[in-house]
Each structure stands twice: as C-alpha cells, then as structure tokens.
Amino acid sequence: xxxxxxxxxxxxxQLTESDSSDEARLIVxxxxxxxxxxxxxxxxxxxxxxxxxxxxLRNPANAEDAAQEALxxxxxxxxxxxxxxxxxTWLIQIAVNEARMRKRKENxxxxxxxxxxxxxxxEYKPRDFADWxxxxxxxxxxxxxxxxxxxxxxxxxxxxxxxxxxxxxxxxSIEETSKALGISTASVKTRxxxxxxxxxxxxxxxxxGQWSSKFSFSKGEKPx
Amino acid sequence: xxxxxDHVWREISxxxxxxxxxxxxxxxxxxFKECKHCTAILDGARNLVQLYGDDRMFEVPLGYGQRLHxxxxxxxxxxxxxxxxxxxxxxxxxxxxxSYELARSATSTRDNLRSELAHFSAxxxxxxxxxxxxxxxxxxxxxxxxxxxxxxxxxxxxxxEAVQQGYTPCVRCMKQYV
Ligand SMILES: [Zn+2]
Ligand SMILES: [Zn+2]
Numbered sequence: 001x002x003x004x005x006x007x008x009x010x011x012x013x014q015l016t017e018s019d020s021s022d023e024a025r026l027i028v029x030x031x032x033x034x035x036x037x038x039x040x041x042x043x044x045x046x047x048x049x050x051x052x053x054x055x056x057l058r059n060p061a062n063a064e065d066a067a068q069e070a071l072x073x074x075x076x077x078x079x080x081x082x083x084x085x086x087x088x089t090w091l092i093q094i095a096v097n098e099a100r101m102r103k104r105k106e107n108x109x110x111x112x113x114x115x116x117x118x119x120x121x122x123e124y125k126p127r128d129f130a131d132w133x134x135x136x137x138x139x140x141x142x143x144x145x146x147x148x149x150x151x152x153x154x155x156x157x158x159x160x161x162x163x164x165x166x167x168x169x170x171x172x173s174i175e176e177t178s179k180a181l182g183i184s185t186a187s188v189k190t191r192x193x194x195x196x197x198x199x200x201x202x203x204x205x206x207x208x209g210q211w212s213s214k215f216s217f218s219k220g221e222k223p224x
Numbered sequence: 225x226x227x228x229x230d231h232v233w234r235e236i237s238x239x240x241x242x243x244x245x246x247x248x249x250x251x252x253x254x255x256f257k258e259c260k261h262c263t264a265i266l267d268g269a270r271n272l273v274q275l276y277g278d279d280r281m282f283e284v285p286l287g288y289g290q291r292l293h294x295x296x297x298x299x300x301x302x303x304x305x306x307x308x309x310x311x312x313x314x315x316x317x318x319x320x321x322x323s324y325e326l327a328r329s330a331t332s333t334r335d336n337l338r339s340e341l342a343h344f345s346a347x348x349x350x351x352x353x354x355x356x357x358x359x360x361x362x363x364x365x366x367x368x369x370x371x372x373x374x375x376x377x378x379x380x381x382x383x384x385e386a387v388q389q390g391y392t393p394c395v396r397c398m399k400q401y402v
Contacts, residue, residue, distance in 0.1 A: 125233065126265050132268040135271045136390075153276070164276075174241065197236075197269070
C-alpha cells in the first residue's frame with residue numbers, strides 16, 4: 001500500500017492545546033471567585049450532560065432535572081476538579097452518578113428487579129449479514145432516521161446503553177468510560193461489543209436498505 | 225495466523241477501536257477479504273459509530289438551555305451575593321435565552337444544532353491534508369484510521385476539497401472538529 005500523508009505535524013496538537021488552556025484558565029477564574037463564568041465553561045458540554053443522563057433515565061423530564069442538578073453540583077464542587085482528567089469527563093462522571101442515583105431510587109420505589117449483572121458473559125452472535133456500504137451522515141437530516149437511532153438505543157438495557165453512549169455518542173475513550181461508570185476496561189469492551197452488535201442487528205434492515213436508499217445524494221451517485 | 229468468523233465477531237469492536245495487536249489485525253484484514261458476512265458486520269459497526277457520533281444526535285428538549293441557565297443564575301447569584309455578580313448572571317441568562325429563541329426559529333434542525341455548536345468546535349483547517357476512500361462519505365485525518373472502509377481505494381486531498389465534494393469529518397479521527 002502506498003504511504004499516505006497524515007495531517008501536517010502539530011496542526012491538531014496545537015489546536016487542542018490552546019482550547020484546553022482556555023478552558024483551564026476559565027476553571028481557575030470560576031474557582032477563584034467569578035462564578036458567572038461558569039456558563040461559558042459548561043456551554044460546550046450542556047447537551048452532552050443531558051445525553052448522559054437521558055441514556056440512563058430514558059425520560060426527558062427526569063433527564064433534564066438530573067442534568068441541571070449535575071451541573072449545579074459541578075459548580076459547587078469545582079475545587080475538587082483535578083486537572084489530570086478532562087473537564088468534560090469529570091462533568092459526565094457527575095452526570096452519570098446523579099442519573100444512576102435517581103435510577104436506583106426509581107427502581108427501589110417500584111420494587112422492580114434490577115437486571116444489572118445480566119448476561120455480561122454469554123456470547124452474542126450477529127443475526128443480520130446484509131451488505132452495508134458507507135452511509136452518508138446526511139441521513140441524519142431526516143427526523144425518522146434520528147428517531148429510529150434513538151429508539152434502538154433506548155431499547156438496549158442500561159448496562160449496554162451507558163457504555164455505548166459514553167464511548168460512541170460522547171466519544172470518551174475506553175479508559176474514560178471505565179472511570180465514569182466505575183467498571184473495568186474489560187467490561188467496557190465486552191459491553192461495547194455487544195451494544196454495537198445488537199444495535200447493528202436492530203438497524204440493519206432500515207439503515208442498510210430502505211431508509212438510506214430513499215435519500216438522494218449530492219454527489220449524484222447511488223452507492224448501493 | 226488464521227481466524228474464523230466467531231473470532232472476528234468477538235474482536236470486531238476492538239478492531240474498530242484500533243485496539244488489537246498487529247498479528248490479529250492482519251489476520252482479520254485477510255479474513256475480511258474473503259468473508260462477506262464479516263465485512264457486512266464491520267461496515268455496519270463503523271456506520272453506527274459515525275452516525276451516533278454525529279452532533280445531530282445530541283437532541284435536547286426545547287428550552288433546555290434556557291431553563292438550565294435560569295436555574296444556574298439563581299445559584300450563581302446566591303454564591304456571589306454582590307449586586308454586580310447578580311446583574312451579570314441575570315444578563316447572561318437573558319442573553320442566552322434570547323439566542324436559543326433565535327436558534328429555534330431557524331428552519332433546519334441541522335443549522336440549529338450547528339450554530340449552537342459552531343462557536344465551540346474549531347473549523348477544519350481548509351489546507352489540512354485528509355484522506356478519503358473512493359466510495360466513502362467521510363474524510364479522515366490519517367490513512368491508518370480504522371473507520372476507512374476500503375483502504376485499498378484511498379486518496380488524499382485538502383480538507384476544503386473534501387468538504388466541497390460532500391464528505392463529512394470522521395467522528396473519531398477528526399473528533400476535535402466535529
Ligand atoms: Zn467471517
Ligand atoms: Zn477516521
């Protein structure tokens with residue numbers, strides 16, 4: 001295979017560095033008596049915090065309340081933030097804890113069995129082998145597609161949903177996901193594998209076929 | 225090293241995350257060349273990660289930001305206890321509420337979401353060298369990205385050309401721009 005150029009060295013690193021040092025400065029200022037800058041600090045993450053609480057609670061009103069509460073706690077405990085982890089990961093971790101606490105309360109109120117430790121072991125065999133080509137992200141313009149995707153995610157049980165949302169929706173690393181959920185990296189990987197395979201089986205009939213082919217392409221070709 | 229379908233399924237998620245050792249990676253790549261089933265699973269898994277990783281999937285209830293800022297303003301006001309602090313907090317709350325209302329009146333959801341995020345995610349540098357697969361939809365920062373569907377058909381071009389041709393940034397290797 002011919003060797004291909006990657007991004008010019010330094011381009012991405014510089015950018016990330018300046019972004020995170022802006023953030024670090026904001027954190028220090030909020031901590032040292034300018035709480036009103038907290039808005040600016042959390043604005044890039046507001047939506048992600050909601051996505052995390054929703055992944056666990058599956059109810060918009062509860063998820064929103066938990067997200068607000070999590071962000072208030074973050075403000076209150078900002079002195080406890082340690083720069084060795086990313087600020088976004090720290091926020092998500094607080095959000096996950098808040099949502100899980102509510103979930104436990106909800107479960108104990110309803111005295112429902114908690115299926116937390118179910119089937120982490122047994123192997124999952126894929127069921128659908130239909131051919132999939134690369135799907136343009138424009139399909140997400142369609143509300144029905146977004147609804148199908150979030151519906152499929154909502155139908156996963158909590159242990160898979162949490163892992164998938166943190167890793168694949170929020171783009172946390174395996175290590176960050178394991179830290180946020182308080183489980184081993186091995187469990188993260190096992191659950192992620194299963195979540196991805198289950199979602200794939202659920203969505204393949206639509207995404208591999210009829211939904212995406214209804215879409216007309218700006219590139220003027222139909223790749224499947 | 226030769227691997228069977230079962231083995232590929234167990235490792236497919238690690239493969240997508242670029243978390244398999246080079247020998248296994250090579251064996252899996254050999255297997256994908258021969259096995260349509262496993263290739264279909266791999267393509268599907270990669271598609272899912274790209275779609276779910278798109279910021280258009282971050283939907284929040286209408287008025288979420290406004291209500292959040294109102295609640296924070298109350299607390300920030302309390303913690304500050306100075307008239308100026310309270311004024312700043314309230315003004316920020318109103319300003320943000322206003323911009324959400326504006327954003328909401330935009331016609332497309334995509335513009336809506338993008339404009340809220342635009343302020344924070346850096347634009348892709350137009351002269352950045354990126355890589356696309358021939359029949360792909362996504363551009364990548366490096367040819368080694370495990371999300372490239374067909375590594376035998378890749379070409380490099382400038383990010384601005386990729387965008388013009390309708391490619392979108394990979395949620396994994398171009399993460400800081402998505
Ligand atoms: Zn196979
Ligand atoms: Zn990539």
